[in-house]
Amino acid sequence: MSDHxxxxxxxxxxxxxxxxxxxxxxxxxxxxxxxxxxxxNYWWTFGGILTFMLGVQIVTGIVxxxxxxxxxxxxxxxxxxxxxxxxxxxxxxxxxxxxxxxFFVAVYAHIVRGMYYGSYKEPRExxxxxxxxxxxxxxxxxxxxxxxxxxxxxFWAATVITNLFSAIPLxxxxxxxxxxxxxxxxxxxxxxxxxxxxxxxxxxAGVVVLHIWAxxxxxxxxxxxVEPKADKDTVAFTxxxxxxxxxxxxxFCLFYAWFVFYIPNYLGHSDNYIPANPGQTPxxxxxxxxxxxxxxxxxxxxxxxxxxxxxxxxxILLAFxxxxxxxRVRSANYRPLYRQFLIVFFIVVIxxxxxxxxxxxxxxxxxxxILTAYYFAFLLIVLPLLGLFEATKPLPNSxxxxxxxxxxxxxxxxxxxxxxxx
Amino acid sequence: MAxxxxxxxxxxxxxxxxxxxxxxxxGRDGAFRRRTGVxxxxxxADGSKPxxxxxxxxxxxxxxxxxxxxxxxxxxxxxxxxxxAAATLVPLVGQMNPDASTIAAGAPVEVDLKPIAExxxxxxxxxxxxxxxFHRTKxxxxxxxxxxxxxxxxxxxxxxxxxxxxEQWLVVVGICTHLGxxxxxxxxxxxxxxxxxxxxxxxxxxxxxxxxxxxxxxxPPYQFVSDAAIRIGEAAPANNKVRT
Numbered sequence: 316m317s318d319h320x321x322x323x324x325x326x327x328x329x330x331x332x333x334x335x336x337x338x339x340x341x342x343x344x345x346x347x348x349x350x351x352x353x354x355x356n357y358w359w360t361f362g363g364i365l366t367f368m369l370g371v372q373i374v375t376g377i378v379x380x381x382x383x384x385x386x387x388x389x390x391x392x393x394x395x396x397x398x399x400x401x402x403x404x405x406x407x408x409x410x411x412x413x414x415x416x417x418f419f420v421a422v423y424a425h426i427v428r429g430m431y432y433g434s435y436k437e438p439r440e441x442x443x444x445x446x447x448x449x450x451x452x453x454x455x456x457x458x459x460x461x462x463x464x465x466x467x468x469x470f471w472a473a474t475v476i477t478n479l480f481s482a483i484p485l486x487x488x489x490x491x492x493x494x495x496x497x498x499x500x501x502x503x504x505x506x507x508x509x510x511x512x513x514x515x516x517x518x519x520a521g522v523v524v525l526h527i528w529a530x531x532x533x534x535x536x537x538x539x540x541v542e543p544k545a546d547k548d549t550v551a552f553t554x555x556x557x558x559x560x561x562x563x564x565x566x567f568c569l570f571y572a573w574f575v576f577y578i579p580n581y582l583g584h585s586d587n588y589i590p591a592n593p594g595q596t597p598x599x600x601x602x603x604x605x606x607x608x609x610x611x612x613x614x615x616x617x618x619x620x621x622x623x624x625x626x627x628x629x630x631i632l633l634a635f636x637x638x639x640x641x642x643r644v645r646s647a648n649y650r651p652l653y654r655q656f657l658i659v660f661f662i663v664v665i666x667x668x669x670x671x672x673x674x675x676x677x678x679x680x681x682x683x684x685i686l687t688a689y690y691f692a693f694l695l696i697v698l699p700l701l702g703l704f705e706a707t708k709p710l711p712n713s714x715x716x717x718x719x720x721x722x723x724x725x726x727x728x729x730x731x732x733x734x735x736x737x
Numbered sequence: 738m739a740x741x742x743x744x745x746x747x748x749x750x751x752x753x754x755x756x757x758x759x760x761x762x763x764g765r766d767g768a769f770r771r772r773t774g775v776x777x778x779x780x781x782a783d784g785s786k787p788x789x790x791x792x793x794x795x796x797x798x799x800x801x802x803x804x805x806x807x808x809x810x811x812x813x814x815x816x817x818x819x820x821x822a823a824a825t826l827v828p829l830v831g832q833m834n835p836d837a838s839t840i841a842a843g844a845p846v847e848v849d850l851k852p853i854a855e856x857x858x859x860x861x862x863x864x865x866x867x868x869x870x871f872h873r874t875k876x877x878x879x880x881x882x883x884x885x886x887x888x889x890x891x892x893x894x895x896x897x898x899x900x901x902x903x904e905q906w907l908v909v910v911g912i913c914t915h916l917g918x919x920x921x922x923x924x925x926x927x928x929x930x931x932x933x934x935x936x937x938x939x940x941x942x943x944x945x946x947x948x949x950x951x952x953x954x955x956x957p958p959y960q961f962v963s964d965a966a967i968r969i970g971e972a973a974p975a976n977n978k979v980r981t
Contacts, residue, residue, distance in 0.1 A: 471918065471934075474916070474917040474918065475916040475917060475918065475934065477917075478915075478916040478917035479916065481916075481917075492834065492835065493830075493833050493834050494833070495835075496833055496834065496835055496836070496839070497835050497839045497865060498835065498839070498843060498864035498865050498866055499864070499865035499866055501839075501865055503833075503835075503836070503839070507833065593862075593865060593867070594860060594862070594867055594919070595919060596918040596919040596921075596932075596933055596934060597933070598921075598933045599933065600918065600933065600934050614935055614949070616949075617948075617949050618949070618951070619914075619915055619916075619949055619950065619951045620951070622949060674936075675934075675935050675936045676936055
């Protein structure tokens with residue numbers, strides 16, 4: 316991280332500080348002069364968006380915690396009091412609830428980017444695995460947060476998800492009782508979920524530091540998948556990446572604000588405005604939209620234990636992508652077959668999301684089984700075999716060569732002085 | 738660790754095996770290295786190439802030598818530390834199990850059956866779990882008994898689902914064995930329950946007949962305190978078939 320440090324403190328105080336804690340030099344080398352590939356497109360801005368959204372969730376969450384009561388008798392009403400009585404409470408809660416959704420929008424875009432451009436491949440395996448860990452932490456944190464308002468969907472989501480552990484042979488039931496702190500989901504469950512929902516975002520922030528550290532060790536991937544070879548292949552992080560990230564965070568916030576101010580409940584479920592009732596299950600129970608593909612996989616399998624295993628495997632397998640994908644070419648732009656299979660894979664995941672929102676009967680179940688089969692076949696069969704048989708397109712010699720060739724093809728009149736020939 | 742150990746025991750010993758093998762003696766123990774201050778010896782302690790060869794020799798010397806008092810102290814200290822760390826897990830993990838008040842609130846409950854009409858299913862709570870009490874009609878009982886129960890997913894005859902002499906009363910925990918939703922009464926194709934979450938169906942004996950649930954609706958421990966009242970939470974003494 317300090318390879319590119321040319322930081323020279325100007326003021327006497329900064330010189331004094333730099334000799335004792337070189338934090339300004341660290342920031343300078345990591346976020347100012349740090350070289351980023353010059354051909355990064357907007358898909359590379361989602362890392363910055365995710366960091367921004369984590370900040371939004373932590374800030375709004377901490378202030379919501381000042382008004383929320385984690386007790387089964389008061390939780391629902393305290394959330395309603397935030398909506399009606401607390402100054403700007405409606406805004407803070409809608410920012411937080413929709414913030415979770417947009418956090419997941421950004422993380423899915425980030426994962427799509429990583430899979431399309433092969434960002435998980437050598438030497439970025441650890442970076443990728445840290446990302447899968449971050450996604451798992453986000454899933455757990457989001458689930459626990461959804462339980463806190465203690466509406467019908469909160470209660471039954473908690474019941475269904477904790478019962479996934481009852482599928483474990485022998486120790487399943489004691490584990491579920493231990494998770495609940497009682498004989499059913501109840502006050503102890505709500506209390507501990509609140510405690511953990513407050514803790515986990517800081518665990519996420521810690522892993523984000525590792526994630527960014529690992530990124531700055533191996534460097535960013537880019538749309539060609541060819542590593543930067545010379546100085547002309549890269550540009551400085553500031554201003555190029557900083558401004559691009561900031562601009563797209565602004566665009567992202569337009570959509571975020573549209574949901575917060577105009578359709579704040581569009582992504583929620585109306586049943587969660589009914590207080591939790593342990594005696595009655597809602598007739599149609601669904602998780603939040605960002606869990607629907609995995610929920611569809613769970614329901615597609617008619618055996619309880621196998622269904623839970625498939626649900627877990629559908630996420631855990633992603634951590635093994637660096638080894639499941641045997642191709643040496645990173646970017647899907649140079650892998651015609653992989654590109655097609657991958658786009659079908661993305662459509663399948665969206666299809667599973669739709670099926671997860673539908674009742675588990677008839678044609679929906681059959682369709683979910685077919686799509687689940689593709690999901691696993693892609694990861695376990697297609698990916699390993701494609702690397703052995705696929706004829707890939709020739710890679711450009713360098714990032715700058717590919718950039719200049721594109722510029723020529725687009726008929727750009729003004730070429731940069733560094734390379735007049737393509 | 739290998740260096741730590743060798744430092745303690747090798748300090749006053751000659752290293753014959755080392756001489757015989759023709760390997761340099763430097764780096765065999767910390768005392769020697771400190772005394773001589775040879776730069777090469779210090780480098781070897783960091784694990785560069787020559788040190789690795791020496792380490793192999795050092796390890797064989799350790800296994801052959803008598804463990805010293807210092808070795809014992811290291812192992813004993815580490816063991817006490819590990820046991821202590823493991824012991825702190827007991828309260829940290831244990832605090833999450835049901836507390837005393839939750840267990841006390843889970844005492845047996847008595848239910849009067851008189852108001853329950855034939856064909857009616859009522860829901861009571863025991864240990865925060867819904868308990869279904871089904872006053873079965875003659876038709877329900879006959880259908881439940883006529884099923885070829887050996888072919889069911891969780892095979893159980895109707896007689897194992899009720900208490901002898903009380904065939905009209907079915908008492909089950911109203912929690913779907915799939916993922917814990919509450920099935921809806923008098924729905925589905927088998928005269929029993931239908932779970933709205935993932936489509937499991939139970940018959941009039943609470944047995945799983947269709948859908949993803951793996952097991953029949955569980956039977957709570959209960960007994961008849963009179964002909965028209967049950968106590969849930971206490972197993973019937975004479976009946977072993979009642980499962981908890």
